[in-house]
Amino acid sequence: MRKTNIKAPFIAPHVTICLVKGNADGAWMIGDVLVGVWTRQWACLCLGLFTCIAAQAASAADCLGHPDALGTSRTLVVDPREHPRIGTMQYAQTLPLGDHEVVLTFDDGPLPRYSNQILDILASQCVKATFFIIGRMAQAYPQGVRKLSDAGHSIGTHSQDHPLSMNRMSLERAKQEIDDGIASTAAALGDPTMLAPFFRIPGLLRAEGVEDYLASRGIQIWSADFPADDWRHVSSSRVYDLAMMRLEAKGKGILLLHDIQARTVAALPRILHELKARGYRIVHVVPATLQNPGTPTEPQQWQLHPTSETVAISHWPKIPNFVYADAGTLPAPALSDSGWHDGQLIPLAEPFDRARPLARGVVPLPREAPWPRQSPPPLDGAATALPVPAPSIFEIQEKERATTQTAAPSAHHAEQKVRTELQTD
Numbered sequence: 001m002r003k004t005n006i007k008a009p010f011i012a013p014h015v016t017i018c019l020v021k022g023n024a025d026g027a028w029m030i031g032d033v034l035v036g037v038w039t040r041q042w043a044c045l046c047l048g049l050f051t052c053i054a055a056q057a058a059s060a061a062d063c064l065g066h067p068d069a070l071g072t073s074r075t076l077v078v079d080p081r082e083h084p085r086i087g088t089m090q091y092a093q094t095l096p097l098g099d100h101e102v103v104l105t106f107d108d109g110p111l112p113r114y115s116n117q118i119l120d121i122l123a124s125q126c127v128k129a130t131f132f133i134i135g136r137m138a139q140a141y142p143q144g145v146r147k148l149s150d151a152g153h154s155i156g157t158h159s160q161d162h163p164l165s166m167n168r169m170s171l172e173r174a175k176q177e178i179d180d181g182i183a184s185t186a187a188a189l190g191d192p193t194m195l196a197p198f199f200r201i202p203g204l205l206r207a208e209g210v211e212d213y214l215a216s217r218g219i220q221i222w223s224a225d226f227p228a229d230d231w232r233h234v235s236s237s238r239v240y241d242l243a244m245m246r247l248e249a250k251g252k253g254i255l256l257l258h259d260i261q262a263r264t265v266a267a268l269p270r271i272l273h274e275l276k277a278r279g280y281r282i283v284h285v286v287p288a289t290l291q292n293p294g295t296p297t298e299p300q301q302w303q304l305h306p307t308s309e310t311v312a313i314s315h316w317p318k319i320p321n322f323v324y325a326d327a328g329t330l331p332a333p334a335l336s337d338s339g340w341h342d343g344q345l346i347p348l349a350e351p352f353d354r355a356r357p358l359a360r361g362v363v364p365l366p367r368e369a370p371w372p373r374q375s376p377p378p379l380d381g382a383a384t385a386l387p388v389p390a391p392s393i394f395e396i397q398e399k400e401r402a403t404t405q406t407a408a409p410s411a412h413h414a415e416q417k418v419r420t421e422l423q424t425d
């Protein structure tokens with residue numbers, strides 16, 4: 001007899017209690033909507049006004065102690081098998097967001113000193129986001145991963161070691177990076193089913209073999225709709241400016257941030273405040289489950305550049321070479337002329353390869369990730385991939401000079417080591 005966990009779902013904890021029983025394989029799920037489509041024989045009993053599958057977003061009015069909070073306007077349930085690649089920085093599809101809807105994503109953590117501050121800021125606004133966890137960070141800070149999950153955010157993965165060479169490494173090695181990152185994060189969570197089948201490729205350095213492998217496992221690849229350059233050595237006000245400027249240019253979309261950067265911590269309160277002031281709404285994305293099918297959408301809602309959005313169409317392809325140092329008026333990341341026209345990968349320079357040997361043994365890793373293999377979904381023309389963003393957007397102009405005076409000695413060392421190795425993206 002396995003244990004049974006009961007936990008209030010993260011969205012509406014004051015009204016709903018969900019109980020989910022484990023399946024025959026021993027996978028367990030507690031409380032919220034993150035039961036994967038790959039699981040089976042789930043039983044879900046929900047008590048209260050809502051069901052597990054109809055979890056409601058926390059509106060600003062529900063944000064206790066913060067009546068003026070931005071809040072989370074709705075939860076969008078997506079089926080990775082139907083939409084395996086999203087994000088207009090690279091793909092023809094993106095999340096089916098309405099005008100002025102924003103999805104927040106944070107990569108490369110957790111790094112408790114900053115991730116915890118990000119958590120507090122999001123909590124103060126009752127905003128839910130998606131975190132893409134690096135396996136090695138999960139091994140170093142398993143409690144940090146649990147804190148993110150316990151706060152109700154979606155937890156995806158971002159490889160084991162964050163190599164900036166997934167477009168060039170062997171497929172076998174790329175699979176290992178993906179699988180180990182999932183296993184490490186699942187081990188940190190203590191429950192593989194708490195993990196969303198969402199993956200962001202390090203440096204967005206896509207490759208067809210990698211994409212096909214992820215699709216075969218029912219894992220959705222998240223590129224983004226716009227970054228804010230918060231991995232660069234820029235000021236927090238610059239991060240704010242870029243986030244708002246690029247959002248305004250598109251009107252909606254997936255914002256790529258990092259929860260391991262002090263400048264992101266500094267910029268986030270102002271970003272959230274301004275989102276509210278300008279009438280933007282936060283959407284929380286969760287994966288579809290057997291009990292919680294995908295939010296009904298029309299195919300065109302997932303397409304890049306709907307015909308009604310002429311601004312993005314007129315700007316993007318015409319940019320010959322995107323220079324981030326002078327990005328004042330540009331709405332989208334770089335795509336070279338040749339890259340745009342022929343759809344081929346842009347070769348990347350060697351300095352972007354920061355592959356490191358796997359750091360094993362810190363956390364026992366389940367060898368089987370939570371998602372069984374599935375047949376790759378058929379990709380229609382809409383899923384045609386765009387080239388990777390130009391290498392310049394992942395360059396680091398100056399070395400990180402963060403201080404670590406507050407961490408305990410052992411954590412301090414690990415944090416410094418990890419930070420040194422994770423300076424980009």
Ligand SMILES: [Zn+2]
Binds near residue numbers: 107
């Ligand atoms: Zn990253």
